[in-house]
Amino acid sequence: MISFTGTVDKIKTRLFELKKDKLYDVEIREHREKRSLNANSYMWKLVSEIAEAINRDKDYVYFVMLTRYGKSDLFAVKRGVKPENYFRYYEVDSKTDTHIWYRIYKGSSQYNKHEMQVFLQGIVEECKEMGLPIKEDWELEEMIKEWESEYC
Numbered sequence: 001m002i003s004f005t006g007t008v009d010k011i012k013t014r015l016f017e018l019k020k021d022k023l024y025d026v027e028i029r030e031h032r033e034k035r036s037l038n039a040n041s042y043m044w045k046l047v048s049e050i051a052e053a054i055n056r057d058k059d060y061v062y063f064v065m066l067t068r069y070g071k072s073d074l075f076a077v078k079r080g081v082k083p084e085n086y087f088r089y090y091e092v093d094s095k096t097d098t099h100i101w102y103r104i105y106k107g108s109s110q111y112n113k114h115e116m117q118v119f120l121q122g123i124v125e126e127c128k129e130m131g132l133p134i135k136e137d138w139e140l141e142e143m144i145k146e147w148e149s150e151y152c
Contacts, residue, residue, distance in 0.1 A: 005031050039116055039143055042135070043108060046123045049132050063089055066105040069122030071115055076101050 006014070011028070018024060044058070047065060051058040066072075066089055076099040077083055083090050089105035108119055120143075127134045135143075 039120055040108065042143065043116075043120050043123060046120075046127050046132070046134065050123075050126060050130065053130055053132060063105075065119070065123050065126070066107070067091070067103075068126075069119045070108070071106040071111070072103050073106075074101055075104050 044062075047061050048058045051061040054061070070089075074093055075087075076096075077086075078099055083100075083102050087102065087104045089107060090102045093101040093103045095101070106115075108116060111119060121140075124134050124140065134140075
């Protein structure tokens with residue numbers, strides 16, 4: 001099995017290395033930057049510290065952070081349909097006679113590098129305002145550099 005990330009020129013070069021009489025299954029997707037697992041771990045650490053400081057559940061704090069700093073879209077769902085069967089993170093935005101509009105939040109596990117950076121920075125700012133300990137600015141910059149070097 002061959003698996004790699006590359007430009008069209010690199011893909012063409014690799015194609016000529018294959019045997020012409022063999023049958024191959026090929027899948028080509030546009031490359032997306034992945035987020036650092038260190039950033040995800042750090043995000044959950046901060047969320048847990050906020051939760052402890054305000055005596056709330058970390059899942060509650062995570063949802064609040066999603067509503068403040070996360071990515072979202074609006075979806076209309078027919079009245080009577082239970083949104084929890086389709087979406088994990090949502091809140092009612094507005095209602096009509098036939099539909100309820102929900103703001104649906106994408107979970108951080110679905111974030112690309114930039115989205116995770118914005119999300120984490122928002123949580124860091126919340127911690128600063130609360131006086132909670134956070135990594136030094138240079139450490140946060142190192143995490144960002146890690147995203148850039150590890151996945152680019």
